[in-house]
Amino acid sequence: MTPPYPFTALVGQADLQLSLLLNAVSPAIGGVLVRGEKGTAKSTAVRAVSALLPDVRVVPGCRFSCDPAAPDPDCPDGPHAGTDPDAAEARAARMVELPVGASEDRLVGALDIERALSEGVKAFEPGLLADAHRGVLYVDEVNLLHDHLVDLLLDAAAMGASYVEREGVSVRHASRFLLVGTMNPEEGELRPQLLDRFGLTVEVAASREPDERVEVVRRRLAYDDDPAGFAARWADEERRLRERIVAARALLPEVRLGDAALRQIAATCAAFEVDGMRADLVMARTATALAAWAGRGEVEQTDVRQAALLALPHRRRRNPFDAPGLDEDKLDRTLEENAPEEDGGPGNDGPEGDGPGSEGPDDGGGDGPDGGPGGGIPPQTHPHDAPQDAPHEGTGSETTGPEEAAVPEQADGSPSPSGQPSSGEAAGEPDPRAQAAAQPTAETGEPFKARVLTVPGLGEGAAGRRSRARTAHGRTTGARRPHGALGKLHLAATVQAAAPYQRARGRSGSGLVVRRDDLREAVREGREGNLVLFVVDASGSMAARQRMSAVKGAVLSLLLDAYQRRDKVGLVTFRREEAQVALPPTSSVDAAAARLESLPTGGRTPLAAGLWRAREVLRVERLRDPARRPLLVTVTDGRATGGPEPLVRTRQAAGALAADGVASVVVDCEAGHVRLGLAAQLAAQLGGESVTLDALRADAVADLVRQTTDARDSRTARRAA
Numbered sequence: 246m247t248p249p250y251p252f253t254a255l256v257g258q259a260d261l262q263l264s265l266l267l268n269a270v271s272p273a274i275g276g277v278l279v280r281g282e283k284g285t286a287k288s289t290a291v292r293a294v295s296a297l298l299p300d301v302r303v304v305p306g307c308r309f310s311c312d313p314a315a316p317d318p319d320c321p322d323g324p325h326a327g328t329d330p331d332a333a334e335a336r337a338a339r340m341v342e343l344p345v346g347a348s349e350d351r352l353v354g355a356l357d358i359e360r361a362l363s364e365g366v367k368a369f370e371p372g373l374l375a376d377a378h379r380g381v382l383y384v385d386e387v388n389l390l391h392d393h394l395v396d397l398l399l400d401a402a403a404m405g406a407s408y409v410e411r412e413g414v415s416v417r418h419a420s421r422f423l424l425v426g427t428m429n430p431e432e433g434e435l436r437p438q439l440l441d442r443f444g445l446t447v448e449v450a451a452s453r454e455p456d457e458r459v460e461v462v463r464r465r466l467a468y469d470d471d472p473a474g475f476a477a478r479w480a481d482e483e484r485r486l487r488e489r490i491v492a493a494r495a496l497l498p499e500v501r502l503g504d505a506a507l508r509q510i511a512a513t514c515a516a517f518e519v520d521g522m523r524a525d526l527v528m529a530r531t532a533t534a535l536a537a538w539a540g541r542g543e544v545e546q547t548d549v550r551q552a553a554l555l556a557l558p559h560r561r562r563r564n565p566f567d568a569p570g571l572d573e574d575k576l577d578r579t580l581e582e583n584a585p586e587e588d589g590g591p592g593n594d595g596p597e598g599d600g601p602g603s604e605g606p607d608d609g610g611g612d613g614p615d616g617g618p619g620g621g622i623p624p625q626t627h628p629h630d631a632p633q634d635a636p637h638e639g640t641g642s643e644t645t646g647p648e649e650a651a652v653p654e655q656a657d658g659s660p661s662p663s664g665q666p667s668s669g670e671a672a673g674e675p676d677p678r679a680q681a682a683a684q685p686t687a688e689t690g691e692p693f694k695a696r697v698l699t700v701p702g703l704g705e706g707a708a709g710r711r712s713r714a715r716t717a718h719g720r721t722t723g724a725r726r727p728h729g730a731l732g733k734l735h736l737a738a739t740v741q742a743a744a745p746y747q748r749a750r751g752r753s754g755s756g757l758v759v760r761r762d763d764l765r766e767a768v769r770e771g772r773e774g775n776l777v778l779f780v781v782d783a784s785g786s787m788a789a790r791q792r793m794s795a796v797k798g799a800v801l802s803l804l805l806d807a808y809q810r811r812d813k814v815g816l817v818t819f820r821r822e823e824a825q826v827a828l829p830p831t832s833s834v835d836a837a838a839a840r841l842e843s844l845p846t847g848g849r850t851p852l853a854a855g856l857w858r859a860r861e862v863l864r865v866e867r868l869r870d871p872a873r874r875p876l877l878v879t880v881t882d883g884r885a886t887g888g889p890e891p892l893v894r895t896r897q898a899a900g901a902l903a904a905d906g907v908a909s910v911v912v913d914c915e916a917g918h919v920r921l922g923l924a925a926q927l928a929a930q931l932g933g934e935s936v937t938l939d940a941l942r943a944d945a946v947a948d949l950v951r952q953t954t955d956a957r958d959s960r961t962a963r964r965a966a
Contacts, residue, residue, distance in 0.1 A: 709774020
């Protein structure tokens, strides 16, 4: 078996290493969410830390890894009260990976419903939450995991137990683990409610330091050539770090969290206006673990500061367009104002002082076995001080400010957006991107709560919150024979199917004789997520009378709605003589909002080109994700003035989209006293709905409903009189 890449051989990944080690010392912190671009060693670090966890002693034959010294009294394989401690088995702590496509039964376990009904026994097949007990549960791309699975996962992590309940039959078992989730923000964000459930968050990025990148590549190549030999060279470092984890765990119950430190924690959480009390608890547990990690018996101000930097940034995110982060100057002021008087003000040693965890595993911090920069335990540093490490396959990384990178300039002297020389620069030709950047852009209007736009019919797409669909969760609308493994049992339908055959099956007792053919699963209706493709008119007519500001505010409102309803989004814009895909379909609403903010305006209106381009985007996306139904939202005043035969080609494009069965909504942006009604005509050609900017607001819809209701009540009252 190939040994994992050594944890102490990682280069410069200070915050990630420290967060993982703190959770290894105190799993009650609640796990780590690792955010970063692809190839930044997120998975490598998680697999490496699992090898550092001390061995666990388990009850022989117990599928739930019960501790013989304190067995779970509710263990389904129990009771274990009389277990001889000398007979306990010792094994390595497990690292269990939860796939993105896992089912609920695979996560929490499954009951054998047929045996439960016919024999009255709890035949339970453990899931991944049982396998991960007393080990590590790793979720790669946690932002792509279905919300209900994330809820189950985080509930188990918070309570230390997993519950499986079906049709009156319930099973409970212990489930305590070090939870680690990784995600690439470009692929979509977690909801703020789910972000809050992770104890700590770490941002990682690729290094811009050549020396560091060289060292990481050297180590990775050495590991690939001889994994066992490379691991052996780091064995002493790994052993010392493992011993330090054991010592910190033993010291943790004795660490004192004084009133002064507790007041600083409470004041910090209040100053940053985090919701609820979870942040206070996580900070307290993290500060206590930091003190134990440093071998101290009392929490100090440096522990509180470091705990805030790890526990609060993701809890500051109020909507999907807010970047996670923390104002460190404000943090220092808050700590100063709430420091105990005898300290003479704040502790000024800060992240670069002699705080806890400032030395390596050998307490010397020198070079590692490979002769390069020392690996091992990182110093206590805040995210901007510590170099972040290592791509997924061993590439180094660190956070580098934009002023430190050499960015090629465009023909007009402005920085190239991609950081690479653009085509035509060498010949002195103007860069098209520079020309686009020089175009006027409108400010984005204030977003508002948008009315719900849905796709008609009943879909079967990805779980979400927009359109009606057959889903695994929702209200029960019927029953059917199961196709493959039994999903949610429909008890009444199962009993009804089995009842006529009880005498023929020789039923003699009170139990119901149930066979496989009798089982019925519930048919449920819930909500699905859709692909919302925005086609935005950025021509000169839209820029007139400051309309583009209102249009951007409306689209931003729809993007926020799409984020809350778990949709994918895409953005097509058209102006002058062409249309372009500003953003291919993605789960990252942040990216769509950023592209919208910098959207240039002006020129003629190639409406037909925008519709044809949208049709092509939908065609390609249908091949990639056939179950996800699209919703086309065209934002325009309906004018078509660009390109050859603009009116004819617009009708043809609209007819083609209608023939494809694409659900459409046209947001009518026409303003002024004289209205041509061109957007409404376009909606009719698309076979969709037309809605004005004003009617797009949810409060406007509510006002209309109230006005209609009041008018109806008045007519009823007049008739009664």
